[in-house]
Structure formats: C-alpha cells, structure tokens
Amino acid sequence: MKKTEKKTTNETLNQVQNYLKQNKDYPYNFESEHHYTVSSGSLLLDVEMGGGIKPGVIRSTGVTEGGKTSCGLSFARNFQKIPNSMVMYIK
Numbered sequence: 001m002k003k004t005e006k007k008t009t010n011e012t013l014n015q016v017q018n019y020l021k022q023n024k025d026y027p028y029n030f031e032s033e034h035h036y037t038v039s040s041g042s043l044l045l046d047v048e049m050g051g052g053i054k055p056g057v058i059r060s061t062g063v064t065e066g067g068k069t070s071c072g073l074s075f076a077r078n079f080q081k082i083p084n085s086m087v088m089y090i091k
Contacts, residue, residue, distance in 0.1 A: 038079045040071070052078075 076087040
C-alpha cells in the first residue's frame with residue numbers, strides 16, 4: 001500500500017469513527033457482534049464450512065431444483081434451536 005493510500009484509509013476510518021461517536025444515540029451504531037454457528041445438519045458439509053454458517057449475508061445460487069431451498073430451510077430449522085432466534089421465510 002502506498003503512503004497516500006494509507007493516509008486516505010486512516011482519514012476515512014477516523015471520519016467513520018467520529019460520525020459514530022457523534023451519533024451514538026442511534027441504536028445500531030455500536031451493536032455488539034454476535035458469534036454463533038448454525039449447523040447444516042450434514043457432518044460432511046459442516047466440516048467443509050468450518051462448522052456451519054456464521055452471521056452474515058448468504059447468497060445461494062444453482063440450477064433449478066438443485067436443493068437451495070431445502071438447504072436453506074435446514075439451516076433455518078437448526079437456527080431456531082438457538083435461544084432467542086427467529087426465522088422468517090418469504091417466497
């Protein structure tokens with residue numbers, strides 16, 4: 001990384017941190033991180049995924065009738081086993 005790029009990155013981070021500090025009354029600015037792993041229900045798939053799905057955005061693509069919805073519903077069922085969790089399915 002060049003010096004100018006590093007300086008720009010630091011300035012940007014400082015601006016973001018200052019904005020968040022100035023607006024700390026908004027509830028999502030300093031939301032604590034959530035750490036959990038949701039099992040797929042398949043030992044082989046979980047091993048390949050490092051234990052299952054972790055918090056974040058998941059995008060699943062593939063052929064028609066390839067099992068994307070079934071896989072998603074399996075993760076949803078396993079996610080509901082975590083305390084204080086909720087699943088919403090919208091088609």
